Each structure stands twice: as C-alpha cells, then as structure tokens.
Amino acid sequence: MGVMRIGHINIRVLDMDAALHHYENVLGLLRADRDGDGNVYLRGWDEWDKYSVILSPSDRAGMNHIAYKVESDDDLDVFRRRIEAYGVEVEECPAGRLPDCGRSLRFHLPSGHLMYLYAQKTYVGKAVSTTNPEPWPDGLKGAGVHWLDHALLMCELDPESGVNKVEESTAFMQDVLDFKLTEQVLVGPDGDIKAATWLARTSTPHDIAFVGGPVKGLHHCAFFLDEWSDVLKAADVMAKNKVKIDVTPQRHGITRGATIYFFDPSGNRNETFAGLGYLAQPDMPVITWTEDELGRGIFYHTGELNEAFTTVYTEGA
Amino acid sequence: MGVMRIGHINIRVLDMDAALHHYENVLGLLRADRDGDGNVYLRGWDEWDKYSVILSPSDRAGMNHIAYKVESDDDLDVFRRRIEAYGVEVEECPAGRLPDCGRSLRFHLPSGHLMYLYAQKTYVGKAVSTTNPEPWPDGLKGAGVHWLDHALLMCELDPESGVNKVEESTAFMQDVLDFKLTEQVLVGPDGDIKAATWLARTSTPHDIAFVGGPVKGLHHCAFFLDEWSDVLKAADVMAKNKVKIDVTPQRHGITRGATIYFFDPSGNRNETFAGLGYLAQPDMPVITWTEDELGRGIFYHTGELNEAFTTVYTEGA
C-alpha cells in the first residue's frame, strides 16, 4: 500500500523538434509515443512503464502536472478519502485521462502544483529484457539516463506575509501521502522557516522536493545516472550539443548526489543526478541545513548559490 | 508497516584480533562496543543504529543469526501471527536479548537459518551529523564501507531428492515478510528449479538472497560502496593488507552491482557491493536467469563461476 515513485512529469516546450533533440539525443530518453495533439511520450531505458516524460507543445515553458504511481488500484480509494479529509479537492479521473494509464486522482498541492496519482500504466519493459539481461543496452544515445528520478517544485515563500507553501506542501506529502522527510533547510531569525524540503517514498534521498521562491514554479526535473564517471560523460555530451549548462559537475551537500544543472531548449531546468547518495529509511533522522550553510547544502564544493538557482525557473502549472 | 532493511549479522570468527583488523582497518567499520562474552559490535559510518555486525569468538567460522529491522513495534505482533500461521515456530524475546535492541522475534527460515526481527535498536547517529553534514567523514579507514547491505545464504538444494530450501525460504520471505522477488535463477531440465533468488524490501536490488548448495551455510555478507572507483580503492586496500581475494573487481549480471569477493581471516566470505544497480520496485517484473547464462548472471565479465563460488562457504548457524 502506498506511493511507489514518481511516475511522470508533463513539461511544456516551445519548440518540439529542439526539445526532442534534447531529450532523445542529449539525455538519451527513448521515444514511446506521439499523440494527436502533438504531445510526445518518452522514458528512460531502465524504466518498464511506457513513459515518464510527456512533452507538450506550448508557448510557455513550465510544468503542466506531475504524477506518482501507487502500488495498487485500491490505494487510490484510500488516498482519495485521505486527500478529501485533509480538505483538498480531489477529482477521480477515468482510465485514459492520463494516457495509457488506469483511473487516476487529480488534485493540487497546497503550493498549487497539479498532481496525479495512478496505479496502472501500460507496461513495455526495460530496454534490457527480463531474461538474462545485459547491464545496459547497446545503442544508447547521449547521456543514457536511466529514469526520471525526482522533481524540485518551487513554492511561494514570503515570510513577511506568513506565506510558506513549502511547509504546506511538505506537510501534505507527509501526512496524506506518507512521504518521509529526509532533509530540510530551516532559515529565518529563529531558524524555524522551512525554506526547502526533500521527501522520499523509495529508499533514495528524494522522490520530490520543494524550495521556496517568489511564485509557484518548476525548478527542475532530474534523471538518474549511476555514478560520477557518467556525470563527466553527460557533461561532455552537453558540450558537444551546446546545451546551456547552469552548474557544471558538482556535489550536492543535500542528498550527496553528483549533479549537473542545465536547461532544455525551452528553458526548463534539467538535472542529471548520479549515485544513490544514501539509503533513505523511515527511521533515519531528518537532516537539517541551517541558513549559514545553505550554500554548502545546495552546491557543496563552492558553498555558493549561483544567482540563477533562485531566480531562473519555469512555470509550475 | 513492514520490514525496513537488514539490521545486523552475527558472524563467528576464530581469531578476534585478526577479525578486528579486518573489519575495522580493511573494511573500515567503526567499533561500537564489546561485551563481557567477547562479542564485538561494529557499524558502517553511514548507519545510525548502534551496530550492524556482531563478531563472536568461536572455534567454527560461520553465521549465528541474521536480523532485520521492522518499521514499528506493532509490526512485530503482526509478523508473529503471520509466521505462526505459516506453520513456523516463533519465539518472542524480551528487550535486550538482542543487545541494545527492543523485543524481538526469533525463528528459523525453512532453510534452517536463524533470523530475528526487531523494531528498535540504540540510536547513535551517522559519523556525519544530522546538521549540515559533510558527504563523508574524515579519518575513515580502509575501504570505508557505508553500511551492511545484504547477505547471501546458502540453502540445501538437492533436486533428485526433491529438497529445495531456496524455494522454501524464498516463499517464506515473500509470503510472510512481504519481500519482493527481484531476480531468480531457474535451472533443471524444465527450467523450473529455483536455484537462487534475490529479494528486496528497500528500493535496492536485494536485501537478502538465497543460493542452492549441499548444506545450509553463509555464502557471504556484503557492505555498500558508492561506485566503481571505490571498488578499486577497496581492492588496493585489500592488497596492502594481504586479504585473500576470491574474485577481483567485476560486475554481477544479477543486480548489476560491482563486486569484490574476499575472505575475512576466519574464512567468512565478504563482499564490497558498489552502486545502486537499479531501482527495485514492487511492480518491476522479476528478472530470470537461465541455467546456460547463470555464469554471466553471477560474474558478468567472465561468464564463469569460479570453483570457490559454490564450494567455499561457512556454516549457516
């Protein structure tokens, strides 16, 4: 019973051809489908459900929705009741509303981001089979990312007016969807303002994260790589393709992951996130970052937030 | 609700000083305690509970017991009922029977291995703190392993007489303890004999595994490393310390992990296991290895089982 993992993200792109070059040839996602509205569906080679990324043509970059997969169909009934009991409006959508998925729950996080839960998506299998599989498939393109790993959503935070959507969305994920809080940034004169949080359902450090900002937005979505050596290859591939890199290979203090931040051609920030980081567990104590060490938390090596980190993002819905 | 992870393993060693040199200076475990009977308690730097390895002085190498940690104390009542209902004798032990642990359940797997479940163990914290932690602590020794990752238990398998304790223990872990079967080796003329299995509760490829052999035994216990570069360092450290290496750096086909197999001074096989491998999930299809590709499954690069793999092991209880 419960949420298993991030299922997919629906990203808006301004130029589909440029976007496909980026997500297919640079990140190395595999194309699964294209629908009549021009939406393109992709997945990582190590994923077995049909897609984890939907690219939607638009004139504004950003995220339409984010979806998580739950363990069984019955879980949807449980979560529907819980969400409603929490005072959040939830709509049950019939199978097919999310393409290739069974029935789903549609609701907005307190931060305003649109989220779906679903229990079933068309199975297609990993690019390596289930019988005597090779450790990686031949013919991978670009960075060869394994799977959609997590997203960081920017939530409105204005301590002066008492608005903290990071805190509200975090509480919702913990109380309603049983996510485990793994790390948090506490700021302010009393060190009690949750400025950013990381939460997990898998044993990885995060399946979703929230960070405070002026408005609701998409900070980035991240794709998994095995390890640091894959990060160098990924950065080389980005250079070959003239991808705009935001932050070159570096370690996060938070999650310990090795990262590259970069932008898709529409300006949506992507990340390649490498390594397990640590084994997240329900009984692992929450890790807290204080305001003076926030820089090290985000970018461990420099200890400095580049200006873009908090000012460049795309729309959250 | 449920089993979270491997909690600890109790290993018998013939020479405690030699064992401590090995587990502390080669593997890099931290010593937590030593009791009046001469048992020594150790943990990895990235673990927060007091210990994950108990070394017990003995004149026979092998494993005394293996223990898994469950999420809450109430879970023990649930599992007690389930285990009994499965027809397996289970004893509830008072707090302290497992040192520094709360009450525990004591039972034997169908393969005969002694297992405990417990919900509470003395918390001591990671070697990096919970406030603005560094990604790794200063002063690590040897390979600097992060945590006890899993164990592979050898189970009696004799197809001619119809004995298959791999299958029985696997079924128990699935049916009673809600483990997910991630990979299996099927052999025999009809390809229906479970000769080895890998099962998980975390999102990693395995928290326990079973392999067929002539008798019940301990094949190995494994400790986590981040990645392939750590494997080279670990192998170098073993060479500096004249550790008997069974299999030099290589990739497993099964789990995709990068491995070194080696022996502690008493002859218990250890492994350093590097990398996440893949994200194990309840809905991930089971991966099957056939008899003709079994070699690739175990040792992907050579495709050949070295003779020691199936003939060298220590006692299972």
Add this chain to the structure above:
Amino acid sequence: MGVMRIGHINIRVLDMDAALHHYENVLGLLRADRDGDGNVYLRGWDEWDKYSVILSPSDRAGMNHIAYKVESDDDLDVFRRRIEAYGVEVEECPAGRLPDCGRSLRFHLPSGHLMYLYAQKTYVGKAVSTTNPEPWPDGLKGAGVHWLDHALLMCELDPESGVNKVEESTAFMQDVLDFKLTEQVLVGPDGDIKAATWLARTSTPHDIAFVGGPVKGLHHCAFFLDEWSDVLKAADVMAKNKVKIDVTPQRHGITRGATIYFFDPSGNRNETFAGLGYLAQPDMPVITWTEDELGRGIFYHTGELNEAFTTVYTEGA
C-alpha cells in the same frame, strides 16, 4: 633524435572476419586499409598515423613484427650504425616495404623478435580534428581504445643453461635504442636474474616489455584507455561480445596500470591498459620486484599469477 614510441604491431589471425569484429567492434579500432594480400590496417581514434595494427591472415596466431617510430629520417642512419656496431645484423628496407611508411631498418632483437624502425608513416589525423577538437569523437564502437600502447614480448629464459634473452633484449633496448629501464623483476637464489623488464621512451611506464618464458613469443599487445571507469565499460563490452577474458579488471603493481587481459579470437592476448600510471623520467630510479613479491607486481590485488599468465601466449615471429 631518438625513438618516439611504438609504431605498430603486425599480428597473425586465423579468421579475419572474427578478428575484425574483435578489433573493430570490441576494441573500437578504426579500419584504415586492406591490401591485396588480405592484410587489414587499423588504428585507434587518438592516433594520427595511418595504422598501428596490421592483422595478417595466417594459420598460426602470433606476431610477425613490431615497429617503432623514430623522430627523424636521419635517426635511421644513426641507429643503423649503432645496431651494426652492437653486432646485430640490420637491413635497410626501402620506402613502402612497411606499407605507407618511408625507409625502415629491419633487425632481430637478441630474443629473436623481428623489429623495424621507421621515421615516416602516412598521416591521416586523429578522429577529432586539429581545430577546436572535441575530447572524444562521436560514434566510437566498443571499448573505444585510444592507441596501441605497448607490447610484452616473451623471451627465452633458462637459468640452468644460462640463457636469458630478457636480459639481452633489455640491454639492446637500453644501449642501442636509448630506452629507459623503468621496472625489473629479479629472481633466482641471488636475486640477480632479470626475469622481466619494462622500458620506456615516452613519459609513460613502458613502451615495450620483456618477460621470460620457455620460448620466444608474444605475451600481449596493449591498448590505452583513460581511466578505471573505462575499464568497466571495456569489460562490459567484452562480456556482451563473449570475449574470452583472461584476467578481469585489476591493477598491476608494476606500472600501477589498471588492466584487463583477454584474447582475440585467434588466441592472441590483448590488454586494455588504463591510466598514465606514473610519469617515467630518465632520472627516475629503477623499480625492482623481488621473486617473493612477483605476484603482487603482476596482479596487485590477488598477488597470484594465474596459470595462464606464463603458459598461454602466441608465437613471437
């Protein structure tokens, strides 16, 4: 003035199609040419001369000759005089005798191996250009080796009869061709028998090496990889292609290089050798390995020579 580096090796193969699959798709060499006699010419992507490997169809595996490139045409006259003065017969061959090369010197090492020196070979350029080059080219196959790095030649060694062709060939390389002895294995009751030597002209630990054995032979030829992470990829590629691996990823004590030993389909041993090792310099003291630590010298992790190391080789001429 002087020898610059290994120029090429001429290897005999039993099945050219199988050999080409191996050298092109597994090692990742680029095909440069095929002549009327069925010889195929290949090079690594990081080499600028036309070829560094000649595969010659034959019914006996082994090496026909090995060739080194000198800095200028005049050097050939100097070396001709030196070689003759050393009492070794030398033939000056006209341009074209070595295909695509200028005039060359042809002689046998004291160990009997046939060696050429040449100063000029057709220039074709690296797969990355000389203007704003990328760090690696797109479309690489297999392990993507950079260049032919060195060869280890087996020389007759029979201390009882006083035969030591390792010592004689080493002296020739030092005295006549100005090679620097970087490492040596000294064995025997008095520790004065040169059983193996490594010599360099570049700043790498070796451009040629000699090891004692029952007869003259080719132990292996090696191809360069950047680093340890490339070794894992190379081993994975070999597994995918069912290459017979002799020694899985391991470090050499001698040279410190990370290695895989494996066989081409004809039984010629290859190596992928990764990393600089150390900066070899004329004033670096010679490193000596004693008989009791010879195992660590060859295979640092296990400290044990596998049986194949000294018993499996192909013909040296």
Add this chain to the structure above:
Amino acid sequence: MGVMRIGHINIRVLDMDAALHHYENVLGLLRADRDGDGNVYLRGWDEWDKYSVILSPSDRAGMNHIAYKVESDDDLDVFRRRIEAYGVEVEECPAGRLPDCGRSLRFHLPSGHLMYLYAQKTYVGKAVSTTNPEPWPDGLKGAGVHWLDHALLMCELDPESGVNKVEESTAFMQDVLDFKLTEQVLVGPDGDIKAATWLARTSTPHDIAFVGGPVKGLHHCAFFLDEWSDVLKAADVMAKNKVKIDVTPQRHGITRGATIYFFDPSGNRNETFAGLGYLAQPDMPVITWTEDELGRGIFYHTGELNEAFTTVYTEGA
C-alpha cells in the same frame, strides 16, 4: 640531452601557516624542509627529488621563479650557449644557489618571468619505495596530489601596440629549449595572434603554458591527479577546508584534462589536473583553437570563460 620536466616553482605566500595548511592538508604535499629565511620546501608523494614547491613568506602573492630540470650537467653548457646566442642574458649560478641543487642557469623569459635550469637536485625517493612498491602510500592527506605538473604564466599581450609576450616566450621555449608546441589559441581579425600556447617536453600535453593578459603574472600552477574520481575527492576536500574554488570540476577542451581551479589562502591560483589527456609526441600536429571556440577550449562544458579566468592572477616575479 634536453629539458626533462618542470622541477619546481617558487611561490610567495602572505601567511605561511595558512599556506602550509593548504599545501599540506588540502593538496597533500609532503614537507621536505624549512630554511633559515622561512622558506618551506614541499613535494608530491610520487616525486623523487627533494622538492617541487618552495613557499616563500612575502607581503605580495605571486611567483618568484620557475625551474626546469635538464637531463645531464653537460646540458647546462649547451643551453647556456643557446640562450646567449638567442640574445637573452643568462647567469650561471653555483651549486646551492637553488637550495639542494647543483649549478643552475638563471635567465628571464621574453615575458619577463624568471626561469632556472638545473641538472641535479637532492634525491629523496618516492613515498612508495623502489622495491616492490605499493601503488599509493598510506597516510596521504587531502587530495593526495602526485606531483607538480605544470604552470600557466600570464604574459603581456596588447595587439594594438604590437606587444605579444606569449608569442615571444613560446618561440623561446621552442627554439632554445626544444619544447614541442602542442596547442595554441589564435585570435584577432586575421586569426594570427597567439593568445595562448601549451608546450611539452614530456609526453603529456603540457609542461608549461602561456596566456595573454594585461601584465606579466602567474595564472596558476597545477598538480597531478590520476583521474576524474580523484577530482571529486579533491573538490570534497576543498569544500571541507573552505577553499575558495574558482571553477568546479570540469574538463578542459585544451589538453582534455579534468580540472579544478582554486586559490591558496594568499590568492595564488592552483589547479588539480587529472589524467594524461593524450600522448604528446614530436610529430603530433599542433592543435589550434579559434577565437570563437576559445571558451570551449578553456572550459569545455560551459564554453564560457568565467570573468576571474582572465582578471584574477598573482604577480609573475
């Protein structure tokens, strides 16, 4: 005959205690000596001569001199004649003028940087011995750099007034000291202004480099690491020690090396340079970078020179 490699660099530091913490505990150099004037002598663990870095107390950061080691004492006579014949004033200094060194030649490059040549320095041996050495020593601190690899000297460049000390110093190194030009940056409307050059005597991509700037200065001195995984460790160590990092892990297009740029406490820029890059050879064609791709040449991943690269440096003499 000829220059072998960079021998040492003499760097001025403002606070010796802070400098020693940096060079010993962060970089991992070994202290060799301290003289009566407070100069401290250090070397990398993989060097055999007594020192490669002299730290001199001063109230101005920068470089006092740079020194290269030649192969034999006689070479000094040859180079003295050549340098004089080139019209450059040269002084022969007696043994001991460079501490622990034999006689030396003292002269200024056309760019004004003070350079010494010497043939002999006190031998102390690598931290691993010359008999059955381990691949790396126990007890290394910090990043554990192997050796001083190269320096990049800033030379006055003012195309409008026709001043190009990059070109002049490059020509001197080529014509007088037999360095090989491996890479160059050509800028200006006709693409004929040498704005930066890389030159080698070893088989590595560079033993010295020059870059144009407003005045003579020291851009950085670099220390060798094996590979990319060592770069992550080095960056982590810098973060632990709050070292000011200029450029986080990234690849150079020029030389292909993996780099971190950072500052010592006095503001002298250091680099950890990882990997061989490629095998530099006398017959390797010169690699040219054009003005429009200069950014990729320096920082391959971003393709952008950070502002500090050309504006922050310390004095060159």
